[in-house]
Amino acid sequence: MTILEITQKLLAAKKAKGLTFADLETMIGRDEVWISAVFYRQASASEDEASKIISALGLEPDIADELTAFPVKGSLDPVIPTDPLIYRFYEIMQVYGMPMKAVIHEKFGDGIMSAIDFSLDIEKEEDPKGDRVKVIMSGKFLPYKKW
Structure with a gap:
């Protein structure tokens, strides 16, 4: 699964559950910015953290492996951002x-x-x-x- 596919799956599940990153902070016990970094694959979660994220989002357990893998930090587009x-x-x-x-x-x-x-x-x-x-x-x- 590519970084974009993982991110899209996580964001879609978050939206479907009506959760904010602040909600996830409360549920998981980690800062909302750090959780967002995991979503965008700029940080990696422990097995326990990944399990909590997957459980909160109602996703299948196999995606937890993706969240515990070492990320390629700074792997977003290297051009001047347009957003x-x-x-x-x-x-x-x-x-x-x-x-x-x-x-x-x-x-x-x-x-x-x-x-x-x-x-x-x-x-x-x-x-x-x-x-x-x-x-x-x-x-x-x-x-x-x-x-």
Whole structure:
């Protein structure tokens, strides 16, 4: 089964059950963003987590093997995204990537933010001028080694 087929099957089952990723977070005990990453095959689940996902969605047990397989991270289309919401993150990095890098280096030194020891939260911030999307990224700082 291809990544696209797995994702489509998971999303269709989620829709048929009328579930949100937040509902699945409550049922499975993992963050909604991480569960979504499993759906898009950018993260792998343990056998227990895969079993809970399959059970919550009412899918056949054989798809659990697909969810426990090691994903090919970053395997989505390598072109500039055209979806407006995803493009905005690309645009944010184009505009603020170097300023963020400069501030991180000033505060931490020469290194990177881990995408392995990492968490991502998305919150809705109510605002009378229009609701806001709050994205919180937290990654361990990894200094470059000298040898």
